[in-house]
Amino acid sequence: MTYDRDKTAAQILEYIRSEIQDKDIVFDLKTPIEGVKIDSIDVIHVIFKVEEVFGVAVNLPQDQKYDTVGDFVNAILKFIPIEGKAS
Amino acid sequence: MAASWADVTGRGVISSSGLDIKSFEQSVLAGKSSITEIGDYPPQGLRFNRGAPVLDFDPSRFFDERTCNTLDPFSQFAAAAARQAWSEAGLTDAGVPPERVGVVIGSANGGSHILEAGWRRLLNEGKKPAPLSIPMSMTNAPASRVAREAGAQGPVLAVSTACASASHAMVLGLMLIRSGLADVVIAGGTDACFHFGYLQIWDVLRVVSPTICRPFSKDRQGIILGEGAGIVVLERPGQAAARGARVHGHLLGGAMTSDAGDLTRPNGIGMLSAINGALADSGLAAGDIGYINAHGTGTVANDKLEAGAIRAAFGAGVDRVPVSSSKSMFGHAMGASGALEALATLAALEAGIAPPTLNFNEIDPECALDVVPEGPRVHPMQSALSNSFAFGGLNVTLAFGKAGTARPRP
Structure with a gap:
């Protein structure tokens, strides 16, 4: 089974939105990662959610730095069987 | 100083x-x-x-x-x-x-x-x-x-x-x-x-x-x-x-000892060392202690050995000191028990009331202490001990003083 790239990215954005503490922050894939104030616990929860929903193992490099939310989402998408090219 | x-x-x-x-x-x-x-x-x-x-x-x-x-x-x-x-x-x-x-x-x-x-x-x-x-x-x-x-x-x-x-x-x-x-x-x-x-x-x-x-x-x-x-x-x-903050009591001293022995069967020696150590560390004599909040688990072995240790530490004066177990009221709260019992001890000091040991039916000659079986007892006091004796043979006795009674020692 494969998943649509844009829909899956939007789905991961929603997982991030549900985890971060400040619900008033407006963000999209282009938002700098610092702008969403995502902490280490949020990241663990997002990855766990993706693993549960998509039935995959997400093994992000431990020292990886991300400039934007999109970079983080794209890093996760690499572990999901996706249709379509990277945006 | x-x-x-x-x-x-x-x-x-x-x-x-x-x-x-x-x-x-x-x-x-x-x-x-x-x-x-x-x-x-x-x-x-x-x-x-x-x-x-x-x-x-x-x-x-x-x-x-x-x-x-x-x-x-x-x-x-x-x-x-x-x-x-x-x-x-x-x-x-x-x-x-x-x-x-x-x-x-x-x-x-x-x-x-x-x-x-x-x-x-x-x-x-x-x-x-x-x-x-x-x-x-x-x-x-x-x-x-x-x-x-x-x-x-x-x-x-x-x-x-x-x-x-x-x-x-x-x-x-x-x-x-x-x-x-x-x-x-x-x-x-x-x-x-x-x-x-x-x-x-x-x-x-x-x-x-x-x-x-x-x-x-x-x-x-x-x-x-x-x-x-x-x-x-x-x-x-x-x-x-x-x-301008209020002081609710003083932690005057304490002692930590180990039985270096059986995991679940205390030997009583470490208990006695803890009680004596806390008295020495806090600069108190046994005669200064107005109340003891016992570890008092309600097991056959602990209570017998703890009573023996208290009697050994306090000698002839032991009968003047009420000793009670708060575990008879709120059970054994494991890692929290020492803190809950310290709070009970501070409350006893502040109120001048020795809390009781509940559910006491019958004197055990091997636990010959005044365990306050009749209910809360008005008993003004200046200082008190609280015992905690753990599995693993690890023993602690804390010495508390009523607010306003702590003095620098030479």
């Missing part, structure tokens, strides 16, 4: 006997039992059906949903109790440098709720445990949470010495203050014991009473499980007065 004691300026409690210090003190000083039937907890195969769970604790009163989901109940208890203690001490915006504030919190079990839940998912459903199982279950999780909430950037430690965990934490807090490493230490203990697997592993150890907890009574049959958290704020003497 450096002061040898620490002032107790804040107290917090989550327990079966109350979710705040006022309710807790009223309950303990009135000699009320909070032991109940534990029908709401899976009782399959258990040989006992009573306990002292914290029934009315609503974590959503203290934490938002996200935070709640990242804290095992033992951390929730500790953080909720620490907030009360911190608030009572009036330390918010008091100007104490964050690096001068420490935290020492004990736990016997760690975050056993999240571990059990994770292993159920893994073994029963083939699913992964919760992603935060490690940071939620680690024994230092409560200390780290409390440090985060209080902004404590000094020494932050967890102690795990079974039933003596909280008392070790308080002695270590005193040592940090005496040594000059901290001006404020948030100290105490926590454990959340009421879940299926934990009840089962106590059941197989055969030390839980099938009836009720009767410390020092000849017909005693064992412990009753409890849970909760007790926290005190310890401060360098003089600091509270400078900001």
